Amino acid sequence: MILLASSLTDVGQVLSHVLSFQNFGELVVLVRNSLIAGALLGIVGGLIGPFVITRNLPFAVHGISELSFAGASIALLIGVNVVTGSLIGSVLAALIIGMLGNRARERNSIIAVLMPFGLGLGILALALYQGRSANKFGLLTGQIVSVDNPQLGWLLAISLVVIVTLLVVWRPLTFASIDPDVAAAAGIPVRTLSIVFMLALGLSVAVSVQIVGALLVLSLLVTPAAAALRLTVNPVVVPLLSMLFAVVSVVGGILLALGGGLPISPYVTTISFAIWLVCRLVGGRREKRGSRTRGRLLPPTGSTRQVSAVSSAPTKTEVAP
Amino acid sequence: MTSRESEAVHPTPVVLRMRGAGMRFGDRQLWSGLDLEVRAGEFVAILGPNGAGKTTLLKAILGQQELSEGSIEFLDQPVRRGHRKIGYIPQQRLMDAGTPLRTRDMISLGALGHRFGLRRASRAERRRIDDLVDEVGASAFATAPVASLSGGEQQRARVGQALAAQPALLLCDEPLISLDLKHQRGVTELIDQQRRSLGAAVVFVTHDVNPILDVVDRVLYIAGGRFTIGTPDEVLQAPVLSELYGTPVDVVRTLGRIVIVGSTQAAEAHGDGQHHTHPEHDPEGPVR
Numbered sequence: 001m002i003l004l005a006s007s008l009t010d011v012g013q014v015l016s017h018v019l020s021f022q023n024f025g026e027l028v029v030l031v032r033n034s035l036i037a038g039a040l041l042g043i044v045g046g047l048i049g050p051f052v053i054t055r056n057l058p059f060a061v062h063g064i065s066e067l068s069f070a071g072a073s074i075a076l077l078i079g080v081n082v083v084t085g086s087l088i089g090s091v092l093a094a095l096i097i098g099m100l101g102n103r104a105r106e107r108n109s110i111i112a113v114l115m116p117f118g119l120g121l122g123i124l125a126l127a128l129y130q131g132r133s134a135n136k137f138g139l140l141t142g143q144i145v146s147v148d149n150p151q152l153g154w155l156l157a158i159s160l161v162v163i164v165t166l167l168v169v170w171r172p173l174t175f176a177s178i179d180p181d182v183a184a185a186a187g188i189p190v191r192t193l194s195i196v197f198m199l200a201l202g203l204s205v206a207v208s209v210q211i212v213g214a215l216l217v218l219s220l221l222v223t224p225a226a227a228a229l230r231l232t233v234n235p236v237v238v239p240l241l242s243m244l245f246a247v248v249s250v251v252g253g254i255l256l257a258l259g260g261g262l263p264i265s266p267y268v269t270t271i272s273f274a275i276w277l278v279c280r281l282v283g284g285r286r287e288k289r290g291s292r293t294r295g296r297l298l299p300p301t302g303s304t305r306q307v308s309a310v311s312s313a314p315t316k317t318e319v320a321p
Numbered sequence: 322m323t324s325r326e327s328e329a330v331h332p333t334p335v336v337l338r339m340r341g342a343g344m345r346f347g348d349r350q351l352w353s354g355l356d357l358e359v360r361a362g363e364f365v366a367i368l369g370p371n372g373a374g375k376t377t378l379l380k381a382i383l384g385q386q387e388l389s390e391g392s393i394e395f396l397d398q399p400v401r402r403g404h405r406k407i408g409y410i411p412q413q414r415l416m417d418a419g420t421p422l423r424t425r426d427m428i429s430l431g432a433l434g435h436r437f438g439l440r441r442a443s444r445a446e447r448r449r450i451d452d453l454v455d456e457v458g459a460s461a462f463a464t465a466p467v468a469s470l471s472g473g474e475q476q477r478a479r480v481g482q483a484l485a486a487q488p489a490l491l492l493c494d495e496p497l498i499s500l501d502l503k504h505q506r507g508v509t510e511l512i513d514q515q516r517r518s519l520g521a522a523v524v525f526v527t528h529d530v531n532p533i534l535d536v537v538d539r540v541l542y543i544a545g546g547r548f549t550i551g552t553p554d555e556v557l558q559a560p561v562l563s564e565l566y567g568t569p570v571d572v573v574r575t576l577g578r579i580v581i582v583g584s585t586q587a588a589e590a591h592g593d594g595q596h597h598t599h600p601e602h603d604p605e606g607p608v609r
Contacts, residue, residue, distance in 0.1 A: 050421055053419065054417075169437060170439060171430070171434055171435075172435060172436070175434030181409070181411055182479075182482070188403065229419045233422060234423065235426050
């Protein structure tokens with residue numbers, strides 16, 4: 001009985017630690033910079049996410065973020081700007097993946113080769129680093145330490161570059177992402193667009209690493225877009241929803257993390273996952289209803305057989321002797 | 322074959338011109354000495370067995386594969402990597418679930434996909450895309466996700482997308498493959514109507530001439546490193562193809578279809594299906 005009571009108190013303590021709103025107003029002022037950076041990051045992640053999915057690059061995002069982590073750790077070790085370090089790491093990784101990996105299979109093996117190398121390099125740099133240990137852990141799992149002013153300037157500038165670039169190449173990039181062969185035939189510079197996109201992706205990852213940490217970048221660059229795609233395929237609504245979900249996840253995560261003094265990433269990833277879960281449930285129901293109203297459900301097996309018999313019948317004309 | 326008759330009176334411009342074009346990979350000569358002029362409004366089929374170099378020829382026209390000899394000009398310019406005035410219709414390949422496009426969006430990419438920036442389509446452009454959605458018979462599924470389309474619906478959308486660019490040349494790479502008869506006919510009719518109304522040249526790669534027999538003007542038949550060009554009636558003859566293949570080949574016209582049979586082996590699996598043919602599905606019958 002006493003045991004149960006004490007364990008209940010423990011749970012209560014943990015909960016009050018995880019969700020604490022003491023001095024909330026004062027704390028919000030302190031993290032104002034983080035909130036601005038977070039909202040901007042949400043916009044970047046939400047905007048680039050649908051392309052990451054249509055171009056089949058979620059694994060690349062993870063690979064780039066590990067190289068970004070390596071860059072940031074080395075920067076921390078040698079005492080230069082951490083944002084610069086993570087930028088160099090992620091842009092290099094993005095370019096390598098973009099140049100060498102044209103086909104998905106080839107690309108995935110390149111990423112799988114780069115990723116552990118980057119992670120190992122990062123761990124080495126952190127092991128040699130003598131400074132505050134919170135800085136180390138923060139690079140992998142995100143940091144609550146408020147973003148300082150020069151860092152905020154960096155994040156703002158990089159985010160703006162990504163947002164403007166994506167808006168400029170939006171239509172050709174959409175065409176090239178969905179149907180590279182047809183787009184290339186129409187004279188769209190598919191290859192150049194692919195490199196521009198990888199650069200933008202590298203920049204986005206570098207910014208995300210600052211907030212949620214290298215291990216959790218996917219929760220901002222992929223999860224919100226995946227959630228939006230469960231609800232709609234409208235090419236205007238998808239990025240808008242995806243941005244909304246990402247902003248809610250980051251800003252919500254920062255606010256919830258305030259009281260407990262814990263890293264923000266678990267909050268961000270949980271909100272982002274919860275949104276995806278709801279969208280998946282709602283989207284599943286909508287899809288079922290949609291296919292009924294369209295009246296074009298896949299034919300039952302019987303009629304499929306019939307169709308294939310007709311199509312296989314009188315087609316082939318010739319046989320090489 | 323009205324386009325050929327009118328051609329004699331009012332020569333239409335040459336859209337695609339190949340001079341002495343040849344393609345070889347190492348020792349293997351796919352074809353060489355290829356001279357071909359395709360005029361606006363003309364429908365040319367490229368036929369031949371697998372591996373004859375049909376797709377390579379398409380890639381050469383798209384500037385994705387360099388010729389080993391000769392030249393290709395599109396609209397009097399040497400070909401480069403793709404062109405705004407080329408509409409490309411690939412083989413049917415179902416779109417991934419979750420592709421963030423509806424049918425109308427996919428068609429509009431053909432008209433707007435090359436445009437940088439976020440400027441909205443003008444009212445005239447939007448109306449033209451709407452008309453195109455109607456013309457290719459996609460109105461019923463215009464707002465459906467492209468991933469939910471059937472093979473035939475998707476190919477209609479692709480034809481619409483290719484036409485949206487108001488192309489001078491429609492390049493079709495086996496666009497009818499894996500479609501059933503009804504959709505093969507539908508998509509063929511669509512391409513035929515549109516090349517007439519738009520005056521676009523059509524270069525149509527296929528391993529099966531039957532679905533397009535009624536609309537094709539000329540045939541380029543490639544086999545065994547050689548080729549022959551002419552009307553379907555001129556080319557699809559036993560002596561002509563025997564000469565081309567270098568072994569006896571028979572051309573059988575049966576149940577309104579043409580079957581080409583090699584002497585050394587029986588017809589391939591697909592050819593065996595002749596007894597399934599329903600002539601009522603094909604009222605126009607063969608060309609002759």
